[in-house]
Amino acid sequence: xxxxxxxxxxxxxxxxxxxxxxxxxxxxxxxxxxxxxxxxxxxxxxxxxxxxxxxxxxxxxxxxxxxxxxxxxxxxxxxxxxxxxxxxxxx
Amino acid sequence: xxxxxxxxxxxxxxxxxxxxxxxxxxxxxxxxxxxxxxxxxxxxxxxxxxxxxxxxxxxxxxxxxxxxxxxxxxxxxxxxxxxxxxxxxxxxxxxxxxxxxxxxxxxxxxxxxxxxxxxxxxxxxxxxxxxxxxxxxxxxxxxxxxxxxxxxxxxxxxxxxxxxxxxxxxxxxxxxxxxxxxxxxxxxxxxxxxxxxxxxxxxxxxxxxxxxxxxxxxxxxxxxxxxxxxxxxxxxxxxxxxxxxxxxxxxxxxxxxxxxxxxxxxxxxxxxxxxxxxxxxxxxxxxxxxxxxxxxxxxxxxxxxxxxxxxxxxxxxxxxxxxxxxxxxxxxxxxxxxxxxxxxxxxxxxxxxxxxxxxxxxxxxxxxxxxxxxxxxxxxxxxxxxxxxxxxxxxxxxxxxxxxxxxxxxxxxxxxxxxxxxxxxxxxxxxxxxxxxxxxxxxxxxxxxxxxxxxxxxxxxxxxxxxxxxxxxxxxxxxxxxxxxxxxxxxxxxxxxxxxxxxxxxxxxxxxxxxxxxxxxxxxxxxxxxxxxxxxxxxxxxxxxxxxxxxxxxxxxxxxxxxxxxxxxxxxxxxxxxxxxxxxxxxxxxxxxxxxxxxxxxxxxxxxxxxxxxxxxxxx
Numbered sequence: 280x281x282x283x284x285x286x287x288x289x290x291x292x293x294x295x296x297x298x299x300x301x302x303x304x305x306x307x308x309x310x311x312x313x314x315x316x317x318x319x320x321x322x323x324x325x326x327x328x329x330x331x332x333x334x335x336x337x338x339x340x341x342x343x344x345x346x347x348x349x350x351x352x353x354x355x356x357x358x359x360x361x362x363x364x365x366x367x368x369x370x
Numbered sequence: 371x372x373x374x375x376x377x378x379x380x381x382x383x384x385x386x387x388x389x390x391x392x393x394x395x396x397x398x399x400x401x402x403x404x405x406x407x408x409x410x411x412x413x414x415x416x417x418x419x420x421x422x423x424x425x426x427x428x429x430x431x432x433x434x435x436x437x438x439x440x441x442x443x444x445x446x447x448x449x450x451x452x453x454x455x456x457x458x459x460x461x462x463x464x465x466x467x468x469x470x471x472x473x474x475x476x477x478x479x480x481x482x483x484x485x486x487x488x489x490x491x492x493x494x495x496x497x498x499x500x501x502x503x504x505x506x507x508x509x510x511x512x513x514x515x516x517x518x519x520x521x522x523x524x525x526x527x528x529x530x531x532x533x534x535x536x537x538x539x540x541x542x543x544x545x546x547x548x549x550x551x552x553x554x555x556x557x558x559x560x561x562x563x564x565x566x567x568x569x570x571x572x573x574x575x576x577x578x579x580x581x582x583x584x585x586x587x588x589x590x591x592x593x594x595x596x597x598x599x600x601x602x603x604x605x606x607x608x609x610x611x612x613x614x615x616x617x618x619x620x621x622x623x624x625x626x627x628x629x630x631x632x633x634x635x636x637x638x639x640x641x642x643x644x645x646x647x648x649x650x651x652x653x654x655x656x657x658x659x660x661x662x663x664x665x666x667x668x669x670x671x672x673x674x675x676x677x678x679x680x681x682x683x684x685x686x687x688x689x690x691x692x693x694x695x696x697x698x699x700x701x702x703x704x705x706x707x708x709x710x711x712x713x714x715x716x717x718x719x720x721x722x723x724x725x726x727x728x729x730x731x732x733x734x735x736x737x738x739x740x741x742x743x744x745x746x747x748x749x750x751x752x753x754x755x756x757x758x759x760x761x762x763x764x765x766x767x768x769x770x771x772x773x774x775x776x777x778x779x780x781x782x783x784x785x786x787x788x789x790x791x792x793x794x795x796x797x798x799x800x801x802x803x804x805x806x807x808x809x810x811x812x813x814x815x816x817x818x819x820x821x822x823x824x825x826x827x828x829x830x831x832x833x834x835x836x837x838x839x840x841x842x843x844x845x846x847x848x849x850x851x852x853x854x855x856x857x858x859x860x861x862x863x864x865x866x867x868x869x870x871x872x873x874x875x876x877x878x879x880x881x882x883x884x885x886x887x888x889x890x891x892x893x894x895x896x897x898x899x900x901x902x903x904x905x906x907x908x909x910x911x912x913x914x915x916x917x918x919x920x921x922x923x924x925x926x927x928x929x930x931x932x933x934x935x936x937x938x939x940x941x942x943x944x945x946x947x948x949x950x951x952x953x954x955x956x957x958x959x960x961x962x963x964x965x966x967x968x969x970x971x972x973x974x975x976x977x978x979x980x981x982x983x984x985x986x987x988x989x990x
Contacts, residue, residue, distance in 0.1 A: 287623055288612060291652070335607050342629050342942035362627045365607040366836075366879065367620050 280357045282306040284316065287364035293325050303357040309338065310351030312361065326363075335366045376587040377439030377894035378402060378482045382415070383503055385496060387571050388429060388488030392496075392503040397482050403896055404981060406903075407438025407482070408452040409465060409869035410910040415485055416454040416463075417913055418986040422920035426458035426563075427545060427570040429489035436483040437473055438872040439894050440886075442584040443592065446599055447874035449474035449666035451553070457562040458570075459547040459727070459782050460800045460825045462918045462927075464562030467829065467869050469665035470553040472578060475534040479580030490572040495523070495537075499579040508574040515539045515720040516552035523577045537575035538565045539722030541770040545569050546780040548727035548803075549770075552719070556673075556689035557665065560724045562802065562824050587895030595888025599881055603669055606880040613876060614662045614671040618693035620651030625697075625835070629941040630811035632702045632804075634756050635733040636797045636931075639808050639939045645706040649696050658712060660687070670876050678709050678716075688716035691725075697806035698729025703736055704756030714762040721770035727782055730803030732765060734783035734796050735775075743790045751775040794932045800825030800923070807835065809930055809948055810939045812848040816948045817956045818858045820928045823914035829875060832861030836878075851952055855959040863907035870910065909980045911964065912972040916982070925970045928957055 281300035291297055294316065306312035313332075317323030326333055331351070338345050339362045345353055355361070378397065385392045405414045412434040424430035433455045440448040451473030457464030476484070480500045493508040511519050516539040523535040534554065541549035542565030549565030550558040559565075568574070586592055603609045612620060625631045626646055629639050647653060658678060664671035678686045691699070691712050699711045718725045732754065738744050739754045747753075752775035754761065768776030778786055783803055787796040797804045802825025809816035815834040822831025834848065834857070846857045864882070868875055871886055883900045890898040930948055938945035961968065965976040972982075 285627070287627075288616060288620055288652070339627060342627060362624075364624055364627075365612055367608060367612055367616070367624055 280304075282312065282355050282357070283360045284312070285360060285362045287362065288367065289365065290325070290363055293322055303355070306355050308351065308355060309340075309345065309353045309361075312355060313351070337364050337366055338362070376585050377890075378407070378437075378584065379477075379480050379582070381481045382483045382485060383481050383498065384485040384487070385503070385505065386488040387486065387490040387494065387505065387573060390490065390494070390505040392505065394481075394503070402439065402894070404906065404909060406870040406890075406898075406906050407441070408436055408450070408872045409454070409467065409866060410906055411438070411483060411870070412436035412452050412454040413463070413465070413910055413913055413917075415483055417917055419485055419487065420456060422456070422917055423922070424456060426456040426461065426464075426567060429571070431456050431567055431570070433486040433564070433567055433571075434483060435476070437477040437481075438870060439584075439890060441473055441477045441872045443586065443889070443893055444667065445596060445873065445889050446603060447665065447668045447670070447877055448872050449668075450869075450872040450874065451476065451559075452869050452872070453551065453559045453564050455562075455564055455567045456921065457802075457824065458545070458566050459563040460802050462800055462825065462921055462923050463823050463914050464564055464567070465824050465830055465914070466551075466559040466561050466564055468551075468553040468557050468559045469668070469874065470534070470557035471666040472534040472536055472553045473872055474666050475580065476578040477584070478582050479578050480582040484576070486571065486573065489570065493572045493574050495575040495577065496573070497577050499533075500582055511537075511574045512543060513540065516722050517555050517720050519575055520552065520555050523575055531579065531581070533577050533579035535575050535577045538568045538573075539720060539770065541565055541722035542569040543574075544770065544772045544780065546723050546769060546772065547782045547785075548724040548731075550722050550724050552722055556719050558719070558722075558724070561726065561827055561829075563724075565722050584893070586893050588892045590892070592889050592892030595885040595892060598888070599877070599885035600669070602881040602885070603877065608879040609670050609876060616651030616655055617659075617662070617672050617674045618651070619649070619654050619674070619691060619696050621693045621835075622646055622650045622696055623652075625693075625807065628811060629939065630808050630835075631697060632806055632808050634704050635702060635737040635795070636804065636808060636933060637737070637937075639811065641701055646701070648706055649700055649708040649711065651693075653708065654691075658708065665874070668874060670874065672876065676712060678712050686713060686716060688712070688719060690715040690719065694806050695725040695729065698726055698733070698803075699762060700729075702729055702733045702806065703758070703762070705759045705762065707759040710759035710762050714766045717763055717766040717770070721767065723766065723770050726805055727803040728766060728769060728779070730797055731779050731783040731786060732762070734787055735779060737795055738787065738790050738792065741795075743792055743795075745790070747778055747786075747790065750778055752778050797931055797933070798826060799930060800927050802826050808939060809934050810946050811941050813851060813948060813952065813956065814846060814848055814854040814857050814861075816930060816934065816953070817854050817960060818861065820930060820953065820957060821858065821862070821960055823911070823918060829865060830862070832858040832865065833875070834858070834861065836861070849946065851955055854956055855963045859960065859963050862911060863904065866907045866910045867903055870906065905980070908964075909982055912966070912976060912980055913982055915964070915966065915970070916972050916977070919971050925957065925961075928970060929953060
């Protein structure tokens with residue numbers, strides 16, 4: 280019973296791997312998940328800025344973006360796949 | 371005609387290759403005020419010089435390259451040039467941009483724009499330096515690839531005075547409809563077949579050299595914009611570190627997460643993550659990358675200088691692959707082999723063909739082959755299947771030389787699919803191959819492809835994969851029919867501004883118009899407020915459209931291939947496609963946002979509002 284978190288770009292170095300599982304009970308919302316992931320000052324600083332998400336940070340749940348209003352309150356459930364990456368561009 | 375002392379030299383070179391005549395014409399300051407430089411200025415000069423009905427590969431086509439008032443300053447990334455011509459692939463405006471150092475050096479020769487007309491009897495190259503414009507025989511260069519030609523024309527000079535060269539390779543000489551013009555060695559004017567237009571004119575290369583300096587009107591004002599720009603470039607993760615670390619291929623896994631990465635000629639967007647990992651930006655950085663580098667004046671540094679070690683002990687070096695190349699020559703062809711993609715990329719760079727259109731054309735040929743739709747084409751040696759990684763490099767070489775199957779691939783996917791009776795299997799808009807973002811995964815991107823002036827291009831059509839794409843307070847929902855027309859207009863306009871300034875798209879990840887406005891106004895002493903810049907963006911968009919209408923394009927050409935309206939893909943658990951009705955609604959609303967009529971034609975009233983004058987020398 281877990282939420283799967285996938286890391287991209289430099290988040291793989293920050294979190295020491297490509298993905299991890301977080302028990303669903305500890306990740307009821309995106310905010311709770313980020314609290315759990317941000318277990319060192321450095322990791323926390325890569326995810327959060329004050330009470331909100333860090334600018335240029337992109338989080339998608341099962342391929343869909345977070346809602347613009349109160350994104351940290353977005354509910355998560357068992358089996359969800361959360362992707363965390365910095366904004367990238369290309370062409 | 372007024373003097374033009376600040377930011378530009380007030381000089382246009384016009385060369386008629388038919389007689390080999392070169393002359394220097396004054397650049398009207400009013401044109402700079404109305405069209406800025408780069409894409410805007412080149413489009414206006416092109417529009418005034420060309421018959422929209424001309425044969426793109428005939429002597430009446432015209433090529434214009436223009437610099438901007440910022441080129442010659444220290445403004446970040448401001449070394450880019452813009453080229454405009456009538457495209458032999460699409461029949462509409464060909465408009466292409468390139469980094470490297472040529473744009474900066476051309477300006478340093480003391481000129482603002484270059485207009486090339488006519489056709490030489492035999493191969494020529496053009497040599498430009500302060501006080502010198504010569505059209506010279508190029509028999510010794512004809513047949514050489516882009517790297518060899520560049521070496522031949524630019525080596526043997528003292529450090530600091532080394533010239534820069536644009537040139538075509540065999541792809542352009544052999545009129546491959548998506549041939550590029552190479553800039554330095556591995557930067558290209560890539561899309562729309564400008565290289566074939568050069569080839570049709572027997573123009574092999576243009577070398578430039580010089581140390582002329584522009585005058586800056588208000589250094590303090592310029593500096594205020596420059597400082598702001600540099601500070602912001604160093605704050606945003608994408609410009610501060612990610613491009614240098616991962617290159618554009620850092621997008622591969624990300625675009626897969628959002629179900630937008632095409633597979634097997636855009637039949638679906640389904641991949642095994644482990645297959646994509648073998649060719650991601652992260653993997654490239656850990657395996658084949660030798661060095662990241664930037665174009666002139668670029669602090670971002672997305673270039674990938676790479677090395678491939680062969681099983682036979684051989685080593686090849688080159689540049690790439692970029693995201694578009696990875697995906698279109700890779701998964702879109704059912705190929706997940708980084709070495710095969712990279713070596714084919716090297717050949718495309720050397721021989722001078724566009725990796726996007728080449729990849730899209732090969733993918734189309736593979737689908738035609740798998741469906742048993744190749745008849746007589748098989749006799750030409752074209753019989754491909756998805757996943758044929760071992761064939762890729764040879765196909766690139768054969769295409770550039772129009773040998774065997776390459777002769778069919780050289781025509782692009784639309785003409786190939788059409789001759790097989792299945793034009794619907796060409797993944798193109800206006801016969802230009804789609805970049806590596808499936809339009810079913812974003813209505814905004816879909817509309818960008820539909821309405822791009824040059825056909826399906828993410829750089830001219832608008833790039834929807836921005837921060838607003840991924841949520842947050844400024845999110846533009848990617849399936850919003852209501853918001854997409856305004857959103858894509860704004861994205862297209864941002865591109866017009868960047869192309870007209872001669873700066874890189876990636877600066878847009880750090881800041882918008884304001885720092886550019888300050889720098890431009892400081893350099894020129896002219897009013898380039900953000901409001902004025904928006905006027906210029908709208909003016910250029912409608913002038914490009916006007917040319918396309920006069921060249922014969924209609925609203926029916928602003929449409930996606932049927933696949934995207936008929937066959938859904940799964941995005942975030944839901945089936946998505948861009949129905950005919952959705953396309954019709956977005957097209958109608960987009961025309962309205964632009965101020966065009968219901969058929970997508972700029973109205974006379976709009977042209978007057980935007981102060982778009984009739985073609986020079988012709989009454990309206």
